[in-house]
Amino acid sequence: MKTLLTFCLGLLSAARSLPSAAARSTANGTRFSIDGLTKYYAGTNSYWIGFLTNDADVNTVLDNINKSGLKILRVWGFNDVNNNPSGVYFQRLSASGSTINTGANGLQRLDAVVKAAERVGVKLIINFVNFWDDYGGMKAYVTAFGGSKETWYTNAKAQEQYRKYIAAVIGRYAKSDAIFAWELANEPRCKGCNTDVIFKWASETSAYVRYLDPSHMITLGDEGFGVPGDSTYPYGTSEGVDFVKNLKIKDLDFGTFHLYPDSWGVPNSFGPGWIKAHADACKAAGKPCFFEEYGTPSNHCQNQVSWQKASRDRYTDGMGGDAFWQWGDRLSSGQSPNDGNTLYYGSADATCLITDHVRAINALS
Ligand SMILES: *[C@@H]1O[C@H](CO)[C@@H](O)[C@H](O)[C@H]1NC(C)=O
Numbered sequence: 001m002k003t004l005l006t007f008c009l010g011l012l013s014a015a016r017s018l019p020s021a022a023a024r025s026t027a028n029g030t031r032f033s034i035d036g037l038t039k040y041y042a043g044t045n046s047y048w049i050g051f052l053t054n055d056a057d058v059n060t061v062l063d064n065i066n067k068s069g070l071k072i073l074r075v076w077g078f079n080d081v082n083n084n085p086s087g088v089y090f091q092r093l094s095a096s097g098s099t100i101n102t103g104a105n106g107l108q109r110l111d112a113v114v115k116a117a118e119r120v121g122v123k124l125i126i127n128f129v130n131f132w133d134d135y136g137g138m139k140a141y142v143t144a145f146g147g148s149k150e151t152w153y154t155n156a157k158a159q160e161q162y163r164k165y166i167a168a169v170i171g172r173y174a175k176s177d178a179i180f181a182w183e184l185a186n187e188p189r190c191k192g193c194n195t196d197v198i199f200k201w202a203s204e205t206s207a208y209v210r211y212l213d214p215s216h217m218i219t220l221g222d223e224g225f226g227v228p229g230d231s232t233y234p235y236g237t238s239e240g241v242d243f244v245k246n247l248k249i250k251d252l253d254f255g256t257f258h259l260y261p262d263s264w265g266v267p268n269s270f271g272p273g274w275i276k277a278h279a280d281a282c283k284a285a286g287k288p289c290f291f292e293e294y295g296t297p298s299n300h301c302q303n304q305v306s307w308q309k310a311s312r313d314r315y316t317d318g319m320g321g322d323a324f325w326q327w328g329d330r331l332s333s334g335q336s337p338n339d340g341n342t343l344y345y346g347s348a349d350a351t352c353l354i355t356d357h358v359r360a361i362n363a364l365s
């Protein structure tokens with residue numbers, strides 16, 4: 001067991017290598033530098049792109065994202081199942097032996113996304129697990145290894161397999177210039193827990209990721225709960241997340257936060273204050289904030305233009321960039337998934353929230 005572990009660690013360090021310095025994505029104070037250019041960056045999200053089975057569709061989406069002037073794409077780097085998988089999946093979790101699927105219906109689908117991103121020069125945020133049950137998530141680990149989503153962070157068997165999965169993904173793309181950042185989880189929460197639980201897990205996991213790949217940025221992927229400024233639910237720490245405390249973690253290079261007033265039971269006018277609260281915290285920590293997901297189920301332009309402006313206005317003062325939720329496009333099978341928040345390429349929504357936003361960013365000095 002010990003011999004095998006030492007052997008595996010040896011292979012991992014032998015595989016480590018640095019992308020060329022000029023092509024790296026880095027933090028530069030509270031801003032991001034990509035390919036040597038420090039500015040405010042706009043991006044988007046696509047949870048589904050790594051699960052497409054048609055390379056032409058993957059290429060169409062990356063071409064359209066690039067043509068739109070968006071530079072960062074956040075994708076799901078996980079797809080966990082427990083048994084009898086059908087279709088695309090990345091990892092099968094079981095107490096009697098888990099497997100990582102590197103086959104044609106496995107991580108080779110994510111390979112296609114990385115390859116297309118490399119071709120067009122778009123940079124990827126790739127995360128390793130979902131807090132939510134979609135595509136398996138922590139629930140799939142709980143099904144295999146017991147406990148609950150609240151004890152997932154400290155469950156030795158779950159964490160051992162999660163780290164194996166992280167090593168498998170990083171091993172494939174550590175040399176790629178298309179990686180913007182590794183992300184520990186999508187929207188990690190630990191309801192009712194002391195905020196030390198996520199703080200400790202994020203500290204240890206980010207140190208492990210840095211050991212595997214010292215040349216790419218690392219971030220948490222949280223919603224940004226736990227920040228001073230207001231007494232409403234998202235500002236509090238009831239979900240076990242303390243944004244300000246987590247910004248202090250050495251191996252986390254930037255902060256993330258999300259914005260869904262509709263799901264959080266606050267008005268849309270909540271947005272600009274929420275953005276300011278995070279920009280203030282990031283400025284104090286000397287790290288960029290990335291406004292990583294935001295959406296409304298309707299009236300997209302009317303509701304979100306003021307959020308984008310509030311974020312851009314802080315471009316030298318805490319905010320490094322943003323990524324709306326989520327990208328929509330026409331695929332060979334028809335329209336990509338529409339969850340109500342989707343902004344489709346070529347639509348009127350895309351004009352005001354992508355074209356106009358990118359133009360306003362380009363006008364910033
Ligand atoms: C950091 O940004 C400043 C301008 O704000 C620039 O002069 C400098 O070259 C940047 N450094 C890197 C490493 O990109």
Ligand SMILES: *[C@@H]1O[C@H](CO)[C@@H](O)[C@H](O)[C@H]1NC(C)=O
Pocket residue numbers: 063066067068069119120121
């Ligand atoms: C990416 O977009 C830019 C700006 O529109 C364009 O000049 C470039 O040719 C595009 N790259 C590819 C590979 O299509």
